[in-house]
Amino acid sequence: MADGITGVVHLNPEEGEKVRGAAAGLGTDNDLEGYTRPELMQARRSGDVALVHSWELVTAVDGPGTRMTMFMSGCPLRCQYCHNPDTMEMKVGTLERIEDVVKRIKRYKPIFNASGGGLTISGGEPLFQIAFARRVLKEVHDAGIHTTIDTSGYLGARLRDEDLDNIDLVLLDVKSGDEETYKKVTRRELQPTIDFGDRLNAIDKPVWIRFVVVPGLTDGPENVANVAKIVSRWKSNIERIEVLPFHNMGADKWHELGYPYTLEDTKPPKPEDVEEIREVFRKEGFVVY
Numbered sequence: 001m002a003d004g005i006t007g008v009v010h011l012n013p014e015e016g017e018k019v020r021g022a023a024a025g026l027g028t029d030n031d032l033e034g035y036t037r038p039e040l041m042q043a044r045r046s047g048d049v050a051l052v053h054s055w056e057l058v059t060a061v062d063g064p065g066t067r068m069t070m071f072m073s074g075c076p077l078r079c080q081y082c083h084n085p086d087t088m089e090m091k092v093g094t095l096e097r098i099e100d101v102v103k104r105i106k107r108y109k110p111i112f113n114a115s116g117g118g119l120t121i122s123g124g125e126p127l128f129q130i131a132f133a134r135r136v137l138k139e140v141h142d143a144g145i146h147t148t149i150d151t152s153g154y155l156g157a158r159l160r161d162e163d164l165d166n167i168d169l170v171l172l173d174v175k176s177g178d179e180e181t182y183k184k185v186t187r188r189e190l191q192p193t194i195d196f197g198d199r200l201n202a203i204d205k206p207v208w209i210r211f212v213v214v215p216g217l218t219d220g221p222e223n224v225a226n227v228a229k230i231v232s233r234w235k236s237n238i239e240r241i242e243v244l245p246f247h248n249m250g251a252d253k254w255h256e257l258g259y260p261y262t263l264e265d266t267k268p269p270k271p272e273d274v275e276e277i278r279e280v281f282r283k284e285g286f287v288v289y
């Protein structure tokens with residue numbers, strides 16, 4: 001998921017063909033039944049199919065109410081603390097057809113309605129396979145289901161204005177407050193996230209901000225002050241800020257994948273230090289968790 005910290009996967013993919021390894025090229029030896037290789041490439045471009053990493057049904061995270069969270073494969077960021085590094089590359093997941101996915105989500109509508117919940121598209125990065133995400137959001141939103149994306153904002157420019165109409169809430173990760181730290185954390189640039197936040201603010205789109213406290217990496221007072229400065233621009237449409245303590249439960253996955261894990265010796269922050277950072281945002285007038 002975009003914040004890299006929350007969420008536990010509870011549901012396994014129910015349908016579709018399991019694809020590993022070769023899925024990076026999608027269409028090598030693992031064509032979905034009924035598709036030729038070129039058809040599969042075209043189906044991915046049009047959003048008829050996508051590589052879905054996993055699903056979970058969960059309450060009180062990733063948005064209001066009971067939510068079905070669809071974790072998409074693929075992410076352009078390389079966050080040091082990512083606890084789902086297997087979503088970074090397009091290597092693991094299930095190739096799923098859009099009609100199956102939409103049908104599955106709609107089945108839960110009574111639960112969403114009863115709990116004030118809905119669909120959350122997370123990842124990886126939900127906007128990485130944009131054609132599929134766009135179509136799922138539209139169909140699910142048209143069916144009267146609350147929709148959320150859980151994103152770093154790095155690919156926010158991929159969303160057209162009419163796509164934003166199909167999103168009820170954006171969970172936006174601000175992973176750091178200055179370019180240098182942001183790059184150290186994610187290996188990418190901060191500016192696209194700021195641009196996306198500005199755009200959401202201009203249309204008054206409800207936003208929950210997430211910030212992960214990593215000792216020695218993101219917890220410096222200057223960095224926190226810079227994050228506070230950025231989000232203060234968007235005060236009118238931010239409903240809450242979630243300050244999340246780093247944990248290294250993702251370490252095993254990094255080891256399994258053979259990726260170098262840089263936070264081996266980093267301990268979770270002390271609760272009082274996290275609270276102090278929450279206070280910085282509260283002082284700015286935000287509702288903070």
Ligand code: SF4
Binds near residue numbers: 087
């Ligand atoms: S690398 Fe991608 S999926 Fe992992 S925490 Fe960062 S934004 Fe989220």
